Amino acid sequence: MGRGTRGRRNRGPLVAVCVTLALCLALTGGVLFAVDRISRTLSDWSPPSGQAAAPPDGTIETPPHDQLSGPPAPAEVNRAEADPDPSAGADEQHTPVSGQRPADEWLEQVSEATTIPARALEGYAGAQLALAEELPACNLSWPTLAGIGFVESRHGTYAGGEIGPDGVTTVNIIGIPLDGTNNTRAIPDTDGGALDGDTTWDRAVGPMQFIPGTWERWGVSASGTGDPDPHQIDDAALSAGRYLCGAGRDLGTAQDWEAAILEYNRSSEYVADVLAYAHAYADASA
Numbered sequence: 001m002g003r004g005t006r007g008r009r010n011r012g013p014l015v016a017v018c019v020t021l022a023l024c025l026a027l028t029g030g031v032l033f034a035v036d037r038i039s040r041t042l043s044d045w046s047p048p049s050g051q052a053a054a055p056p057d058g059t060i061e062t063p064p065h066d067q068l069s070g071p072p073a074p075a076e077v078n079r080a081e082a083d084p085d086p087s088a089g090a091d092e093q094h095t096p097v098s099g100q101r102p103a104d105e106w107l108e109q110v111s112e113a114t115t116i117p118a119r120a121l122e123g124y125a126g127a128q129l130a131l132a133e134e135l136p137a138c139n140l141s142w143p144t145l146a147g148i149g150f151v152e153s154r155h156g157t158y159a160g161g162e163i164g165p166d167g168v169t170t171v172n173i174i175g176i177p178l179d180g181t182n183n184t185r186a187i188p189d190t191d192g193g194a195l196d197g198d199t200t201w202d203r204a205v206g207p208m209q210f211i212p213g214t215w216e217r218w219g220v221s222a223s224g225t226g227d228p229d230p231h232q233i234d235d236a237a238l239s240a241g242r243y244l245c246g247a248g249r250d251l252g253t254a255q256d257w258e259a260a261i262l263e264y265n266r267s268s269e270y271v272a273d274v275l276a277y278a279h280a281y282a283d284a285s286a
Contacts, residue, residue, distance in 0.1 A: 059150070060115050060284060062276035070254035071275070072282035074141045077125045078106035100130045100222070114284045116146055119163040120155040120207070123233030126222065127241040138245035139252035143285070145237050147278035148264065149207055156207035156233060163207065167233045175204035178211065187211060195230060206230035208240045218243045240264075 080103045102125040110125075111118040124142040131140045149155050153173050156163040161171025179201045180186030187202040191212035196203035202211050210219070210230045220242060221227065222234035229235050244264065249256040261271045 059154075060277070060280045062280045063283075065272045065276055068272075068275050068279055071251060071257040072141065072143050072279045074139060074252065075128075075143050075282050075285055077128055077142060078103040079129055080104065100126045102126060102129065110285045114146070114281045116150075116281065117155050117157065117163060119165065119167060120149060120233055121146070123163075123167060123222075123237040124149065126234055127237040130222070130238055131241045131245060135242075135245045137248070137250060138241075139250055140241050140245055141251070141278075141282070143278040143281040144244070144251060144257070144261075144274070145208075145240055146281045147274040147276075148240060148261075149237070150277050151270065151273050152204075152209040153207045163233050167235075168229065169207055169231050169233075172231055173206060173209070175209055177201035177203055187213070191216070206236050207233055208236040210236065210239065214243065215239070218246075 080101045102122060107118050107122055107125070110116070111121050114121070116124075121142075124145040127145055128140055128142040131138060146155075153169075156169045156173065158173050159171050161169050161173070164170050174196055176182060176184070177198060177200070178184045178187040189199050190202055193199040195205050195212045195215065202213065204211050205215070206229075208230070215228070215230050218239045219228035219230060220235065220239050221229075222232075222238045228239065230239075244251060244260040246260075246263070249260050251257045251260060258271055261274050264270075
């Protein structure tokens with residue numbers, strides 16, 4: 001009887017541990033499933049390591065960081081001819097205003113050379129054309145926006161989505177909660193969850209990953225009509241360009257370019273990654 005009792009007692013803790021482990025796994029699986037359904041967060045996304053390496057499919061090889069000392073030379077954009085009837089067949093909310101769209105032939109050639117999806121490239125290049133008129137002293141060049149767009153969301157293709165013909169991502173890209181963990185700055189909710197669906201913490205949204213407070217200040221509609229949409233590449237790229245050009249910066253200089261990217265994300269590794277991709281895109285399109 002003593003041996004049997006000891007056997008049952010010895011098995012007791014083991015059974016309890018197994019039951020507890022099973023419950024934890026079940027609960028964890030349920031939480032992860034729910035989070036994926038609700039927000040499709042970027043919790044498993046990490047930016048490039050900063051080292052030159054063979055690129056994954058659909059991306060471009062970057063130059064070694066130690067070979068780069070400043071922003072790439074300005075990149076040219078061939079502007080599309082003005083449409084005599086710009087309202088014909090247009091989606092007013094998601095069509096760039098006349099004169100801010102790159103030519104189709106240019107888009108096709110540069111998209112193939114750089115591996116940037118054409119609709120994403122259209123947003124970056126359109127922002128350059130717009131800001132060349134609005135803020136010419138800023139000298140914004142589309143490869144800088146493309147570098148940010150790749151590091152932030154792989155040009156809107158994160159999680160299997162893409163940028164649709166209207167410029168809106170087919171999957172809303174919502175970042176992890178900015179709660180002070182995972183090397184983030186703690187930013188309590190500022191918009192009641194209107195943009196990011198989170199009423200506790202702010203999260204970055206869209207292909208250019210704007211946090212709600214920054215979008216509130218800098219968000220602009222590229223078409224000039226309708227509400228700005230951070231999930232729409234023309235709006236997001238133009239807003240990002242204005243943000244980078246803030247404080248009278250000249251992005252043709254190394255000091256202002258670096259200051260602008262640090263304003264976007266205060267990480268030296270982030271600056272190095274964006275710089276490497278900006279140079280790679282500029283070189284490939286030359």
